[in-house]
Amino acid sequence: MLVLVANLGSTSFKYRLFNMDSGDCLARGAVERIGDDESRCSVTIGDWSDTMVMPVPDHGVAVAACLQQLTDPQHGAIRDASEVAAIGFKAVHGGRMSGTFVVDDDVLDAMAEMNAAAPAHNPPYIAAMKLLRQRFPDLPLVAAFETEFHRTIPDSRSTYAIPKTWTDEFQVRRWGFHGASHQYIAERMAELLQRDDAKLISCHLGGSSSLTAVRAGQSVMTTMGMTPQTGLPQNNRVGDFDPFALPLIMQRTGDSLDVTLQRLASEGGLLGISGRSGDIRDLEQAADAGDTDSQLALDVYVEEIRRHLGGMMVALGGVDAIVFTGGIGENSRRVRRGVCADLESFGIVLDDAKNESADGEARLSSDGSSTQIWTVPTNEEWVVAKRAMKALGRHAT
Numbered sequence: 001m002l003v004l005v006a007n008l009g010s011t012s013f014k015y016r017l018f019n020m021d022s023g024d025c026l027a028r029g030a031v032e033r034i035g036d037d038e039s040r041c042s043v044t045i046g047d048w049s050d051t052m053v054m055p056v057p058d059h060g061v062a063v064a065a066c067l068q069q070l071t072d073p074q075h076g077a078i079r080d081a082s083e084v085a086a087i088g089f090k091a092v093h094g095g096r097m098s099g100t101f102v103v104d105d106d107v108l109d110a111m112a113e114m115n116a117a118a119p120a121h122n123p124p125y126i127a128a129m130k131l132l133r134q135r136f137p138d139l140p141l142v143a144a145f146e147t148e149f150h151r152t153i154p155d156s157r158s159t160y161a162i163p164k165t166w167t168d169e170f171q172v173r174r175w176g177f178h179g180a181s182h183q184y185i186a187e188r189m190a191e192l193l194q195r196d197d198a199k200l201i202s203c204h205l206g207g208s209s210s211l212t213a214v215r216a217g218q219s220v221m222t223t224m225g226m227t228p229q230t231g232l233p234q235n236n237r238v239g240d241f242d243p244f245a246l247p248l249i250m251q252r253t254g255d256s257l258d259v260t261l262q263r264l265a266s267e268g269g270l271l272g273i274s275g276r277s278g279d280i281r282d283l284e285q286a287a288d289a290g291d292t293d294s295q296l297a298l299d300v301y302v303e304e305i306r307r308h309l310g311g312m313m314v315a316l317g318g319v320d321a322i323v324f325t326g327g328i329g330e331n332s333r334r335v336r337r338g339v340c341a342d343l344e345s346f347g348i349v350l351d352d353a354k355n356e357s358a359d360g361e362a363r364l365s366s367d368g369s370s371t372q373i374w375t376v377p378t379n380e381e382w383v384v385a386k387r388a389m390k391a392l393g394r395h396a397t
């Protein structure tokens with residue numbers, strides 16, 4: 001049985017096609033830097049792989065490109081979409097719907113209700129789901145929401161200090177996101193450490209970034225809140241921010257609330273601080289060339305990660321392993337080095353040589369470090385594929 005998983009990130013579209021009987025990934029592809037004139041489209045099917053650089057204006061074009069790659073007569077993995085049993089989506093914010101659901105009008109409505117809360121994520125998912133439902137009316141679509149893994153966070157860490165009715169009636173609370181990634185890290189680390197009671201801090205650092213504290217496989221604290229705009233500074237979204245600065249900004253700019261929020265969600269984050277780019281690759285290059293604002297963006301990002309890391313270490317009462325994942329966590333040696341700097345007195349010691357040479361899954365801590373440090377490529381798609389099978393009443397082997 002084949003399941004296709006669609007992962008529409010804020011800056012990327014990734015997909016994987018799984019054979020659920022063997023657990024094998026038959027095909028994988030990614031479009032990076034969506035919205036850029038030079039989007040990178042890569043695909044790997046068996047031994048064949050290909051990369052193209054071309055403009056991909058939006059996620060709809062990216063989904064169409066994926067279908068074309070998968071059904072390519074020469075290299076494709078399938079003849080047509082009817083060979084796929086379901087498409088699972090790493091959907092983001094379902095608000096009142098937190099869990100995994102077969103996509104119907106109610107699910108699409110629940111997502112649309114949260115458009116304002118997740119403007120970079122929900123609209124492209126809704127558009128992709130509608131497009132695929134129209135093209136393949138018989139193919140079950142399943143939404144696995146990112147909030148699901150965080151349902152175990154206690155009220156003391158998910159409640160905002162706001163009037164109680166807002167919490168109770170409008171469900172304004174810390175929902176948390178990147179659930180599929182943090183769950184994958186929790187499951188993979190249980191295998192690598194050979195114990196399922198470990199205290200972990202999973203650092204998912206990518207176009208969107210969040211940290212999650214995990215105890216015995218369950219999420220107990222996370223940095224994102226009601227919306228994926230909060231927590232750490234994101235690529236172009238603000239991260240934690242004081243809402244009382246808003247009236248002042250609006251007074252000075254003359255912008256409406258809508259425009260101001262839209263700017264915070266598209267001109268903030270690393271892009272806002274650097275005034276140059278929200279992509280760590282660009283910032284590292286610019287900082288090396290002497291651009292002080294790009295260096296500041298990198299510094300703020302690392303300091304924010306460290307602030308939350310400290311809070312989570314206290315909340316967990318110590319940490320067995322810190323794990324870096326996501327596009328930045330898996331690739332940026334500089335960010336990992338910055339996050340782990342000067343933590344020897346906490347028993348956290350990065351091995352610089354291992355950090356520099358790491359490629360794929362690797363342990364990065366020095367032998368004397370009491371906390372292990374790892375980089376583990378995430379596999380959000382596998383978690384979504386398993387959830388999709390469960391939602392359809394089928395079981396992965």
Ligand SMILES: Nc1ncnc2c1ncn2[C@@H]1O[C@H](COP(=O)(O)OP(=O)(O)O)[C@@H](O)[C@H]1O
Nearest residue numbers: 009010011012206207208279280327328331332
């Ligand atoms: N080689 C690299 N070095 C440093 N950062 C990288 C590298 N490759 C990717 N990144 C960072 O990872 C980000 C994309 O992460 P990803 O997890 O794929 O994002 P999302 O799912 O949010 O779209 C890019 O914006 C960039 O900042």
Ligand SMILES: CC(=O)OP(=O)(O)O
Nearest residue numbers: 009010177178208228
């Ligand atoms: C919140 C979320 O799912 O983020 P992204 O896929 O952009 O990393």
Ligand SMILES: [Mg+2]
Nearest residue numbers: 009010206208
């Ligand atoms: Mg992502």
